Amino acid sequence: xxxxxxxxxxxxxxxxxxxxxxxxxxxxxxxxxxxxxxxxxxxxxxxxxxxxxxxxxxxxxxxxxxxxxxxxxxxxxxxxxxxxxxxxxxxxxxxxxxxxxxxxxxxxxxxxxxxxxxxxxxxxxxxxxxxxxxxxxxxxxxxxxxxxxxxxxxxxxxxxxxxxxxxxxxxxxxxxxxxxxxxxxxxxxxxxxxxxxxxxxxxxx
DNA sequence: AACACGATCTACT
DNA sequence: GTAGATCGTGTTG
Numbered sequence: 294x295x296x297x298x299x300x301x302x303x304x305x306x307x308x309x310x311x312x313x314x315x316x317x318x319x320x321x322x323x324x325x326x327x328x329x330x331x332x333x334x335x336x337x338x339x340x341x342x343x344x345x346x347x348x349x350x351x352x353x354x355x356x357x358x359x360x361x362x363x364x365x366x367x368x369x370x371x372x373x374x375x376x377x378x379x380x381x382x383x384x385x386x387x388x389x390x391x392x393x394x395x396x397x398x399x400x401x402x403x404x405x406x407x408x409x410x411x412x413x414x415x416x417x418x419x420x421x422x423x424x425x426x427x428x429x430x431x432x433x434x435x436x437x438x439x440x441x442x443x444x445x446x447x448x449x450x451x452x453x454x455x456x457x458x459x460x461x462x463x464x465x466x467x468x469x470x471x472x473x474x475x476x477x478x479x480x481x482x483x484x485x486x487x488x489x490x491x492x493x494x495x496x497x498x
Numbered sequence: 499a500a501c502a503c504g505a506t507c508t509a510c511t
Numbered sequence: 512g513t514a515g516a517t518c519g520t521g522t523t524g
Contacts (some may be wrong), residue, residue, distance in 0.1 A: 501521105
């Protein structure tokens, strides 16, 4: 039983996005919605870094949609995609530098019954094994973008760091595919997509 | 005002 | 492995 988890604050998020993306693995995300308390262990992340990263939403410059990425770290950035899904990010780096970490997968911990209802799925591995899935499971939408991540609606805490972390390329994008900016817990069954080749050659890139 | 496409997921072959 | 769903967003006219 864990008794010493700590709230992640500005000092955690206000750093290199790659470091934050890696260190978020194993941390727990908490979300309170309509009196239901959800939590899950983060097992997969991706980094999106600055206007020079073609896959980053900030590559087109500052707009109404991506504005929170340009602000201070430790804020949620939720965007709507493919006409159906929401994806949750945490903003990183200094105020003025647009970057964020996409939370791509969680292992459900608390509020599992409600997640099953929201997803209309029963198997645990179908609840949080993808960025769209986990937002649907928890009920996260664009209305939850721009929130302080140390608030009482949504917050993150330290957890149990993975033993085996895989670093590989991001998925679901058409540009910036070469950057090894996806991280996941190799021992988790909740990762959206495993890269067996990267798991065999840890320092190949 | 109209268009093309996207940091996805599901169902089906 | 691939098509289809479905609509906000940025871009172009």
